[in-house]
Amino acid sequence: MRVLHVTAEVYPQVKTGGLGDIAAALPTALLAQGVDARLLVPGYPAIIDNLEEVGLVAxxxxxxxxxxxxxxxxxLKESGLTAYVVDAPWYFRREGNPYLGPDHRDWSDNIRRFALLGWVGAHLAWGDIDAWWQADILHAHDWHAGLAPVYLSLNPVRRVKSVFSIHNLIYQGLFPLEEAPGLDLPPHILRPGVSRxxxxxxxxxxxxxxxxxxxxLSTVSPRYAYEITTPEGGAGMQGVLLERRERLSGILNGIDETVWDPQTDxxxxxxxxxxxxxRKVENKTRMQQELGLTVDPNRxxxxxxSRLTNQKGADLVLQALPKMRELGIQLALLGSGDAHLQDAFRKAAEEAPDQVAVCIGYDERLAHRLIGAGDLILVPSRFEPCGLTQMYGLRYGTLPLVCKVGGLADTVTEYLDGQPSNGFVFQGGQISGLIDALERAAALWWHDRSGWEWRMRTAMEARHGWGPSAAEYLSLYQRLLGEWQ
Structure with missing residues (x-):
């Protein structure tokens, strides 16, 4: 089976979020299951500079x-994945963020840039571009690749099936209809009131x-597949998704368990x-010392x-800081985002430097070290399609405290009746729920350390690698190809 993944990001060369991780990990896992999985990516400088055995296809x-x-x-270096690259210097040879210019606004030509990605994806899948390779499945990821299935549908004679994965429905790739004539699309698929x-x-x-x-259609967790069909989670697209719910799957993302492994990290x-x-406590005391927190293995x-945004619940954590200090919980934060939240966290760290440490920005090494050091990892997102951070926490025995949404609800459980739990859960995205969960965590920590360690072991025993998820995608591909018969 031949599968072409069309994506705007791939780790480690280009990553702004979870999409880049998935675009590398899923094809790698599919290769291990016998699939000829290849990528199509834009020719950003980071891609061109990290492409080996380069040949011109067309x-x-x-x-x-x-x-x-x-x-x-x-x-691609590091991953070793086979990749086709859209080398269009005018559109893609731009340093920095793949979507934003130096002014931190969307590039004005993003629509044409990613329409080109979709157009090449469809023609490559058909076999029009590489005479030696044709896809059975075109798998397009998120809005940047959203036109690939559209262009593919314009030639129904070609026997290629398409899957479209929704990683985050909030970002919808909107464009003025007056720009449509430059996208090589027939007028009838741009008319209002038409079903397609x-x-x-x-x-x-x-x-x-x-x-x-x-x-x-697929999305990145079973819970999110349901949420996007509701007015609360559908971002205005719930009507379309309800009509297609019989052809919508929620397949939980995995993590790379070779990269995220406390035994070998x-x-x-x-x-x-x-x-x-x-031995985990050694990581904590070292981190406490380096960050200027009170060094105490019992704290x-x-x-x-996280990104410091309200969507990620950063404002809730800020409000909860007085209660955390009262409960004897230290906080070490790594992230960036909204300026007012960054400033507020910096101020909190200045006011209580022995209890709160804040590192603005992102550093992969520090992320690993914090997860290895922490007892609790906070993921209080009000909305989260899948989330990977909580799975990293589970892998390292750093218990996640999460809001019950999306993939967080699918991966973290807290049973108050004595059944095995692997974290702490609250509902509603409100400060009262977060504080209640923090109080439950503190009570377990201070009064039942053996119960805490039991919960750690429950978390670490579970597996969240890509193998099972890739098997689900492979089953989906096989089902689609069976429709030709």
């Missing part, structure tokens, strides 16, 4: 406003294109496992690695 000339478009083929149309409240939408034209101070949990250390 020179497409001028296309969608780009003076010259070529398709390259090679292997990109039109969305007077705009065009890449996301809607993927939702309407793909043969099957080279980035943490002391390696440990389920049978030598005592609970909560960590948070």
């Amino acid at each position: 020179d497409l000339g001028s296309l969608m406003g780009a003076a010259r478009v070529r398709v390259l083929h090679g292997r 149309s990109l039109e969305y409240y007077g705009h065009g939408s890449f996301m809607k294109g993927g939702l309407v034209f793909a043969d099957w 080279p980035l943490i101070s002391a390696n440990y496992g389920i049978h030598d949990l005592g 609970m250390l909560a960590v948070m690695i």
Whole structure:
């Protein structure tokens, strides 16, 4: 089976969030199950500079406003994945964030940039670009690749099935309809009131294109697959998703358990496992010392690695800081985001430097070290399609405290009747719920340390690797290909 993954990001070369991780990990896991999985990615500098065994597949000339478009083929360093690259210097040879310019605003030509990605994806899947390779399945990821299933549908004679994965429904790839003539799309799929149309409240939408034209839809957790069909979670697209709910699957993301493994992680101070949990405290005391926190192995250390936004619940943690200090819980935070939240956390750290440490920005090594050091990891998102941080916490025995939404609800459990639990859960996205959960965590920590360690072992025994998720995708692909018969 041949599968082409069309994506705007791939770890470690280009990553702004979980999409980049998934775009590398899922094809890798599929390869292990015998699938010929390949990527199509834009030719950003970080991609071009990290492509080995490079060959020219096709020179497409001028296309969608780009003076010259070529398709390259090679292997990405580190992952070793086979990748096709859309080499359009005018559109993609830009340093920094793949979507934002130096002014931190969307590039004005994002619509044409990612329409080009989708167009090449469809033609590559058909076999029009690489005469030696044709896909059985085109798997498009998030709005940036949303037009790939649309272009694919324009040639129904070609026997290629499409899957469109929704990683975050909030970002919908909206564009003015007057820009549509430059996208090589037939007028009828832009008309309002037509069942199979990109039109969305007077705009065009890449996301809607993927939702309407793909043969099957998937998203990144079972709970999120339900949430996006509701008015609360559907971001205005719930009507479209309700119509397609019979062809919508929620498949939980995995994590790379070779990278995230406390027994072998080279980035943490002391390696440990389920049978030598005592060594975990060495990571905590080292981190307390380095961050200027009171060094005390008996104090609970909560960590948070997150964008600092209200969606991620950062404002809730800020409000909860007085209660955390009262409960004897230290906080070490790594993240960046809204300026007022950054400033507020900095101020909190200045006021209580022995209890609160704040590192603005992101550092992969520090993220590993914090998760290895923490007793509790805070993931109080008001909305979270899947989430990976809580799974890293589970893997390291750093108990997640989460809001019961999306993939957080699918991976973290807290039973108050004595059944096995692996974390702490609250509902509603309100400060009262977070404080109640913190109080339960503190009570277990201070009064039942053996119960805490039992919960740690429950967390660490579970597996969240990509193997089972890849098997679900493979089953989905096989089901789609069976429809040709």
